[in-house]
Amino acid sequence: MHAHIAGYLEAHHLVLVTAESCTAGLIASRLADAPGAGSVLEGAFVVYSALAKQKHLGVKPATIEEHGLTSEAVALEMARGALARSEANVAIANTGVADGGGNEPDLEPGTQCFAWVFRTGPLTEQAFTETRVFAGSRNEVRIAAADHALDALVKHHRSLSR
Numbered sequence: 001m002h003a004h005i006a007g008y009l010e011a012h013h014l015v016l017v018t019a020e021s022c023t024a025g026l027i028a029s030r031l032a033d034a035p036g037a038g039s040v041l042e043g044a045f046v047v048y049s050a051l052a053k054q055k056h057l058g059v060k061p062a063t064i065e066e067h068g069l070t071s072e073a074v075a076l077e078m079a080r081g082a083l084a085r086s087e088a089n090v091a092i093a094n095t096g097v098a099d100g101g102g103n104e105p106d107l108e109p110g111t112q113c114f115a116w117v118f119r120t121g122p123l124t125e126q127a128f129t130e131t132r133v134f135a136g137s138r139n140e141v142r143i144a145a146a147d148h149a150l151d152a153l154v155k156h157h158r159s160l161s162r
Helices: 004-012 026-032 052-058 061-067 072-084 138-159
Strands: 016-020 040-045 090-096 110-122 124-131
Touching: 004 061, 004 138, 016 026, 016 072, 016 138, 026 040, 026 138, 040 052, 040 110, 052 061, 072 090, 072 124, 090 138, 110 138, 124 138
Parallel strands: 016 040, 016 090
Antiparallel strands: 090 110, 110 124
């Protein structure tokens, strides 16, 4: 389904790592469905809880306390943490609520926060963040979020070339 994304990553020498909460590995899985994905996908961190985000990706407790688990600030720290723990040169992170409830009952169901971070040099990066709300069942929200994350990756990378 996402062969065009895998081809784009390969053509631009991009290797992806994901840091996923609400999508629980679905972003990486959607890309892995494409032939040749092994050359452009390094791996995926699935970090559902606040503790997992902190322990495995270095998300600061203060960031979670100040902004909430479903926030662009947390997604950005997740993406940066995944890049720091990998050899990839681009990261996608996602955190959100698919169907309401949970630890953030005030959030609209389908709220998803994303971050895309590109290593642009040994000590430099370019980052993008976004919050979107997707409609549908829990599974439909997760699929829409994963597809959006991959499609927006190409859009953001193209904007770097301008």
